[in-house]
Amino acid sequence: MTIDHTLFDTASDWLAHTLEHASKDITETHTQLADGTRINRKALGVLEVIPPADRPNPNNEALIISAGVHGNETAPIEVLNGLVSELLNGEWQVACPLLLILGNPPAMVQGDRFTEANMNRLFHGAHGKPEYQGLPEAARAKQLEDFCRDFASRHEGALNHYDLHTAIRPSQREKFALYPFVEGRNAPKDQCDFLLEADVDTLLLQHKEGTTFSSFTSSQLGAESFTIELGKVRPFGENDVNRFTGIRDALRRRFRGQPAPAQDSDRMTVFKVVFEILNTGDSFQFHIPDDVANFTEYATGEVIWEDNETSYRVGDIPESIVFPNRKVPVGQRVGLLIRPLGNEQA
Ligand SMILES: O=C(O)CCC(=O)N[C@@H](CCC(=O)O)C(=O)O
Numbered sequence: 001m002t003i004d005h006t007l008f009d010t011a012s013d014w015l016a017h018t019l020e021h022a023s024k025d026i027t028e029t030h031t032q033l034a035d036g037t038r039i040n041r042k043a044l045g046v047l048e049v050i051p052p053a054d055r056p057n058p059n060n061e062a063l064i065i066s067a068g069v070h071g072n073e074t075a076p077i078e079v080l081n082g083l084v085s086e087l088l089n090g091e092w093q094v095a096c097p098l099l100l101i102l103g104n105p106p107a108m109v110q111g112d113r114f115t116e117a118n119m120n121r122l123f124h125g126a127h128g129k130p131e132y133q134g135l136p137e138a139a140r141a142k143q144l145e146d147f148c149r150d151f152a153s154r155h156e157g158a159l160n161h162y163d164l165h166t167a168i169r170p171s172q173r174e175k176f177a178l179y180p181f182v183e184g185r186n187a188p189k190d191q192c193d194f195l196l197e198a199d200v201d202t203l204l205l206q207h208k209e210g211t212t213f214s215s216f217t218s219s220q221l222g223a224e225s226f227t228i229e230l231g232k233v234r235p236f237g238e239n240d241v242n243r244f245t246g247i248r249d250a251l252r253r254r255f256r257g258q259p260a261p262a263q264d265s266d267r268m269t270v271f272k273v274v275f276e277i278l279n280t281g282d283s284f285q286f287h288i289p290d291d292v293a294n295f296t297e298y299a300t301g302e303v304i305w306e307d308n309e310t311s312y313r314v315g316d317i318p319e320s321i322v323f324p325n326r327k328v329p330v331g332q333r334v335g336l337l338i339r340p341l342g343n344e345q346a
């Protein structure tokens with residue numbers, strides 16, 4: 001492959017460059033591909049890709065794609081890096097503006113979810129809270145917000161953001177997406193069809209605004225945004241690439257501005273979040289075992305968590321757990337309880 005070395009110095013690709021320079025400040029660099037596409041390396045792990053002005057953008061859109069907001073969620077990082085290599089290698093031409101982000105390079109080097117604080121709780125302005133001052137993840141979350149705001153202001157067309165993750169636990173539904181809550185907004189059919197194209201057949205509707213990256217772009221920038229869970233956390237090099245061809249091919253198709261293939265929308269299973277379990281402090285007890293899979297269902301009456309004031313029991317309709325994780329700081333999410341959409345009675 002031919003690589004433009006003004007972009008990545010002597011590194012073999014974008015990911016190698018990002019890992020090599022993870023703890024350094026690097027300057028913005030601009031380059032142009034032979035076909036006139038401009039590529040701006042805006043900061044470490046952040047590329048803006050701008051097609052020539054006279055190239056049609058048939059889907060009339062601008063895309064923000066992020067991976068590695070959690071440093072140990074490596075499969076989507078490898079997918080995005082592979083697409084960047086294809087583009088730089090001239091294998092296809094890009095049709096729409098792209099902002100491509102590898103979120104947390106120092107955590108990627110360590111192979112950890114984060115170094116000092118969970119960056120996906122620091123968006124939507126949360127990075128400014130006093131308790132996060134001086135933490136690297138707070139500075140990075142602010143920087144990424146600024147890049148996204150600037151990108152949104154300079155490019156026309158529908159703004160979309162897909163924040164790609166993998167989950168800590170095994171999952172009864174391997175691939176699923178979360179739709180951030182915005183009052184009055186419903187997930188559009190074309191977005192659900194894109195998820196199906198990417199082999200993501202389960203959608204969780206959030207019930208309130210959060211401090212995740214996708215919640216920020218959705219609420220503050222008016223983007224159609226999703227957090228997408230694509231499988232299970234594994235170290236670099238240990239991912240089965242065959243499990244990620246759906247998202248790779250669907251993103252490549254969007255980057256190229258090609259039309260969406262038809263989908264059978266009935267294949268999408270939709271859940272809504274009914275309760276966000278938070279670590280309430282010293283007396284908090286979580287009754288879900290550490291090794292339980294995402295989407296494990298709990299029957300009516302089962303006690304899920306309790307503290308000195310509250311005992312949370314499943315209501316008249318069974319509820320399933322997603323993202324169980326007791327090892328979070330006080331005030332943060334220990335898990336989500338969900339129900340299939342349509343079971344509205346209870
Ligand atoms: O497996 C887990 O427990 C976490 C996987 C993960 O990082 N999920 C995201 C979801 C963000 C959202 O709710 O949109 C996260 O926890 O940040």
Ligand SMILES: [Zn+2]
Nearest residue numbers: 070073165166
């Ligand atoms: Zn994650």
